[in-house]
Amino acid sequence: MTQPPPTPPDYPEPTGRPHQPGAAQVPPQYPPPPYPGQPAPQTPPGPLFAVPPQYPQAPQYPTPGAQQYPPQPTPQPQIPPQAPQYPQPTPPPAPDSPLHPHHISTDRGRTHVSAHQRRTDATAFGNLLLYLPNFLCSLVVMGMVSLLFGGLGILVLLAWLASGALVFHRPTESALARHLLRLRYPTPQERAKIEPVWRTVTARAGVEGRNYELWVEDSDSLNAVAAAGHIVGVTRFAMNQLPNGELAAVMAHELGHHVGGHAWSGLLGYWYALPGRIAWRVLRAVTGFMFRVSRVFSCFGVLFFGVFAGAIALATISTLYGLPLLILGMPYALAAVGRRSELRADQHAAALGFAPMLAAVLEKLHHQEQQQIAALTAANGGTPVAETPVSKLLSSHPDYYTRLHHLQPYLQPSR
Template sequence: MVFILAWLVSGVFIFHRPTESAIARRLLGLRYPTPQERARLEPVWREVTARAGVEGRDYELWVEDSDDLNAVAAAGHIVGVTRFAMNHLPNGELAAVLAHELGHHVGGHAWSSLLGHWYALPGRTAWRLMRGFGRVAYKVSRIFSCFGIGFVLLVFGAFAFATVSTLYGLPLLVLAVPYALAAVSRRAELRADQHAAALGFAPMLAAVLDRMHQTDQHRAMVARAYNGGMPLQEPSALSKLLSSHPDHHTRLHRLQPYLQPPSRR
């Protein structure tokens, strides 16, 4: 109980500004922008915050040295954008990306995501251990046939019974936490898309999503070529449930009301 209480209290440090900076720098690989990069980002950022009616100086712009098209809302006051997005996106599309990340901050998603990730670490660790044990047990069951399968079912059944009877099923609940957090994250992404679209950036955001989708398709084609032309294995239903972002078609579908021209009366 003492360990659990200490773990819960430790989440307070996430609201500490120096801790925010350390997380952005060490875990997310972000850095402060150079004067030239700041001159590129700040005019676009001012337009976004002016449309949103928020004070832009309440947030910090950071840069990630990456050739991927991406951005991130870190902790409660940091908006990070990759060097590729900063240098290759036109102003409108860059503004749409920044407006999306601002939506995470305005909606409180950045705080909740970071806290959820921190508090879910035990669940993620337990899930990895369970998956590793499951793989070993599956190999053992194939060697020993029915006896091995019975052994695996007996072990998992004993674990489930022990957690329910002695710990009120809390360890089993911990295993479900990553799936719950992934579902919340997907909903937060759609809300952030809606925030950017409501500010007038829907067409630009749709263009960015198309760019990202084309990049993913190109990578899949390259991977398939390296695989001898054989189709890649489709992700399982469980792995899809662990995805932190909705699929491309879902995001575009949710943007459609903002992309349609206003009806004439």
């Protein structure tokens, strides 16, 4: 007998669909909450839109045969270490920069710091007095030379005495500056640089700057010169490498030699001592030649030469009342007066307000001297070249520490 097919179960027909017009909305059926102490009833199948239960996911097991590595950290980008940043030192301002501490303004009007700047001091008179023995010896030499001209000899002697006025003659000064001191006229560019500084110096000193001539020496050393009565020369190094304040201090120092009379008195004394110097050198050359000739004739010739030279020296000393003996000590006395005149010129520049600038220039001069000493030591195989006491006595300039010591009253701040 054939069995009829099973009848499918009857499911409740939905009375409508959500959001369908005209369909009735059936609320979902939820089980009642359980009572305390009773087990939670089994949740019957929910309605059509019930949330399905959440099941825990199966754990992940390692695959057999696969090598396991620990998790590697994410590599961070390597930053190269940087050197610490230090503040860069500020370069010193250029010598011609207005920011240099020794820069001065040259645009000011005429100002007189002192009304008594042009006067001959005692150093100039002392210099002339020390040249007196040399002058007398030169007078004797020129008297002997004038005898060769017979009746015109007196004119030759008078012409020599009057020739000292050429020291203040401008063309003669220019010839001396060009040929003896190796100076030259400045170019227009150099003149435009040094003339404003010179006007500032002379304005402070209360003198007329146009009475002097500015010259330049082609030298790479720090130096300046005051010659005759109207010449002020500076080296190319001082003009180009020094701030205008330090250049003004150098020029004020040389102006101190002029207003103090050191320049003209020194040149005048040297001029009148020149015939005696020439005669002394000729005498030394002749004496040396005769001494070498006398050695050929054995010791008796040397003895005869000694007696002859001694007799001449004794006759000269007795005739000139010991003046030749004074001439032997004149170089040391003149060097001492020269050192004193340098201190006076430093004082002149410091009194005009250039003391700090002059101290800086003296320091540069001292450094330049140390370099020269180091070069001489290296040339001598590393053995230091010591300065002898005689060379110190014959030095025409004081040492660095002495000059700086005399500047201290002008460097100390005023209270």
